[in-house]
Amino acid sequence: MATNLSAGVQAFTSNAFLVTGDRDVLVDPGANYDVVSKLRERVDDLDAVVVTHPHPDHVGNLDAVADAFDPEILGFEGVEEADRELADGDTVTVGDDDYEVLHTPGHEPHHVCLYSPSADVLFSADLVFANGSFGRTDLEGGDRETLVDSIDRLVDVVDDDLAAMHTGHGPSVTSDPYADIELAARTARFR
Numbered sequence: 001m002a003t004n005l006s007a008g009v010q011a012f013t014s015n016a017f018l019v020t021g022d023r024d025v026l027v028d029p030g031a032n033y034d035v036v037s038k039l040r041e042r043v044d045d046l047d048a049v050v051v052t053h054p055h056p057d058h059v060g061n062l063d064a065v066a067d068a069f070d071p072e073i074l075g076f077e078g079v080e081e082a083d084r085e086l087a088d089g090d091t092v093t094v095g096d097d098d099y100e101v102l103h104t105p106g107h108e109p110h111h112v113c114l115y116s117p118s119a120d121v122l123f124s125a126d127l128v129f130a131n132g133s134f135g136r137t138d139l140e141g142g143d144r145e146t147l148v149d150s151i152d153r154l155v156d157v158v159d160d161d162l163a164a165m166h167t168g169h170g171p172s173v174t175s176d177p178y179a180d181i182e183l184a185a186r187t188a189r190f191r
């Protein structure tokens with residue numbers, strides 16, 4: 001069960017998903033609000049934080065979370081605070097499930113998605129959003145062709161019976177999220 005701690009927050013922040021279970025993990029700490037209080041309402045300890053990519057709206061709260069809980073910090077190369085540097089194909093336990101790390105650049109060079117074939121859950125971060133929208137590529141390090149390649153990879157790797165897609169911004173998708181990935185793959189080729 002993933003709880004978005006940024007839900008209802010009026011701030012420049014990404015979503016911040018707390019997943020509890022064998023390993024209590026926060027997928028992105030978000031930014032510009034008191035996420036530590038929201039964590040304390042729900043958990044005594046936090047085992048790990050996975051940083052999907054080092055953009056300010058995703059990592060602004062990282063230091064506060066690190067100070068409060070001393071979790072293991074995981075991120076791809078480029079996440080300077082990382083205790084464990086992730087590589088493509090690594091396995092990370094989030095909650096009760098194992099997730100595969102998918103290096104998926106395009107929005108940002110060090111961007112990762114997390115995919116669990118057993119749970120049928122994808123954390124797509126800023127690669128694909130609800131309704132087939134996709135991450136912007138006009139920021140430093142962004143590249144549209146690379147983004148298209150990364151979305152194509154999701155289309156290949158992710159099972160078409162995906163149950164839930166948790167995105168970096170906006171709502172999670174629990175009704176046929178695979179269709180949103182396919183739609184993003186088509187639309188990202190234009191404009």
Ligand SMILES: [Zn+2]
Pocket residue numbers: 053055107108126
């Ligand atoms: Zn971003």
